[in-house]
């Protein structure tokens with residue numbers, strides 16, 4: 047039997063934003079561990095192999111690491127793999143002293159219960175988090191007994207997408223120590239034939255690697271091997287440190303003699319389409335650029351630099367315009383103008399003179415751009431066969447004009463009316479990327495992050511290059527009626543040079559003899575139809591050679607693409623439709639063993655289903671992904687209403703007070719998507735002083751409701767009332783009771799607090815503060831804590847809810863004020879520059895009498911500048 051000590055391993059994958067939301071203590075814990083391992087030399091990692099098999103762009107990668115604990119005590123062994131964010135983990139196994147513990151993909155709800163149990167017992171042993179721009183990191187540590195051997199094996203799959211004329215596969219290499227057998231082995235099989243293939247390591251030149259790296263291709267097969275000897279791994283001839291640390295990138299492309307290629311195996315087909323040599327369709331481009339105050343400095347310089355470079359590349363037949371938005375909207379020209387040399391010269395001058403200023407009015411900026419494109423078309427100012435695109439760049443959230451994301455989305459959707467794509471570029475982290483993505487997706491575009499870094503200008507320019515050359519518009523891929531099932535997306539507004547359209551599906555009749563597909567599109571000069579006819583017998587022969595790869599790759603490719611598209615659609619779906627999309631994506635994830643945002647990988651001890659060891663989760667995209675650790679940051683309001691917003695990325699908190707008349711009802715949370723609202727009513731103290739300087743105010747009554755779920759809870763300092771449909775139940779603060787129904791659970795802890803949970807993902811705690819009955823001033827009041835909000839949508843608003851979005855602030859210029867314990871500072875937040883004061887508040891969630899101190903930056907004047915709008919905007923007429 048394995049002599050290893052069983053830890054409980056928990057792995058959770060987090061996307062960029064969710065990752066930054068992960069409590070710091072965890073990240074530190076892991077850092078410490080890996081440092082420790084570097085120092086303690088008992089663990090010998092003697093083999094690491096990365097094996098990649100790519101068949102028709104579908105990559106199947108297996109990372110295997112073997113280690114032995116040569117120390118005389120138990121030691122922790124870590125296994126780190128960085129994999130592309132677009133990949134799905136499909137398998138993970140641990141083998142300890144010959145005993146294998148396999149992974150199973152389960153629905154997240156099921157797996158998460160184990161996770162929470164383990165976390166509550168303090169047994170976290172690993173996690174996966176975002177790492178860099180394109181990767182996320184899978185980490186697991188296992189305690190291994192003296193003398194024991196351990197093998198980790200992780201498998202992930204991914205459909206490689208064509209960008210700028212090539213497929214790119216990233217492998218992050220970072221063994222942290224010399225490894226006796228280190229090997230990367232990639233086999234590529236492409237039925238169209240391989241036209242180029244290259245492999246590069248960022249950490250060393252290919253020359254220096256010499257014999258360690260080989261790459262070759264011929265016909266349909268390509269091969270890359272990287273096998274550095276121990277000596278070749280040393281960072282210097284006598285060093286024991288490894289120089290292997292960085293990206294290993296394989297790039298290739300396939301022959302393009304034919305515009306399309308269809309492959310069919312076992313009744314599943316995939317259709318690749320990328321015609322060459324067509325003339326570029328002239329474009330009408332409107333750049334809508336954020337010039338608000340937060341763009342000041344490097345971001346603005348990089349943006350101008352990128353725009354100037356883009357101007358160099360604009361083709362003379364194109365039309366363009368610039369729209370700059372801050373609080374106001376400025377346009378370069380009243381109408382789109384042709385990119386003649388004179389106009390380009392004038393545009394350069396205009397770009398060089400852009401100045402940052404003011405607030406962020408995304409709505410008006412976009413609407414102006416859209417109406418300009420619409421007008422140009424209506425008034426025939428642009429060529430008949432041209433195509434339009436709109437590219438918006440912003441670095442923050444809308445904060446003036448129409449600033450409600452749902453409303454902006456509605457306005458934009460109505461204005462564009464599906465006529466052309468909107469591309470949203472989000473510059474930096476201080477913005478609501480979900481909103482940008484959702485808006486772009488519903489207008490046939492995409493959103494891209496521009497990372498704040500020295501190459502931000504190149505990222506911007508690179509994006510433009512991708513969309514600079516539309517070869518076809520209104521592309522439709524058609525198959526014979528009634529011959530095809532379960533088709534993936536088959537209409538595209540544009541086909542851009544250097545990309546590829548991929549459609550997959552299932553044949554109704556597996557044994558059909560020939561297969562025909564038409565791709566229709568509008569070109570620069572005429573309308574085109576590309577017809578692809580496949581002789582099934584011939585294709586079978588051609589595909590036979592790939593037996594050595596994996597037989598069902600087309601079926602898996604189809605499943606991957608279908609899940610990806612379902613998850614994407616789900617982002618903008620509501621109610622029943624969302625549930626249906628979720629159910630379909632979940633079914634496929636389970637069937638094909640993919641760790642997606644809806645599933646988790648659970649590693650079990652054999653014959654012991656109860657004792658689950660490891661869970662790997664795929665993060666949801668954007669900030670409010672599908673899954674967060676139960677130790678998420680939280681938000682609360684307590685006392686004389688003191689609002690506390692924890693910002694875990696900063697390991698810090700922001701606080702503010704709201705001073706309002708007793709009787710006033712304030713909106714704390716409002717989520718139009720999930721239907722949650724939480725409102726609180728202010729009460730005064732016993733003196734009833736009208737002087738707002740000295741009077742104390744509190745929340746005396748809270749209303750928690752979800753109209754979609756048809757229930758309401760009213761909490762006062764005396765009683766708790768629940769309504770569900772027509773039924774009403776009333777409880778007192780002297781009860782200890784749990785009420786559960788339809789995913790809702792309300793637990794009253796006698797005289798302490800109420801915990802309200804809505805399934806998994808939304809949990810509130812209401813704390814009761816009871817004061818001495820005869821206290822001359824104070825009276826009983828309530829505190830309200832949001833301990834889990836990850837199921838709430840990105841459109842959540844309200845005094846607390848608005849901070850559930852990804853959100854950042856910078857504090858500088860800390861200087862002492864009149865009270866040395868309370869220094870002042872300048873805070874830049876939501877494009878405002880505020881003077882703030884260091885202070886502290888109490889968190890009474892765990893202990894209502896003493897509380898825990900929370901240090902925070904206090905924003906004066908009812909949170910002005912921090913909260914969207916002014917505090918009186920949050921006054922609502924009544925509790926529900």
Ligand SMILES: *[C@@H]1O[C@H](CO)[C@@H](O)[C@H](O)[C@H]1NC(C)=O
Nearest residue numbers: 136137138139148149199639
């Ligand atoms: C997972 O990997 C293990 C070890 O290679 C293998 O035995 C098992 O069949 C794999 N499971 C799946 C579902 O592919």
Ligand SMILES: *[C@@H]1O[C@H](CO)[C@@H](O)[C@H](O)[C@H]1NC(C)=O
Nearest residue numbers: 625626627628629630631633
């Ligand atoms: C989703 O809806 C479609 C029809 O709109 C239906 O055929 C399908 O069964 C539904 N899927 C699930 C999983 O509910």
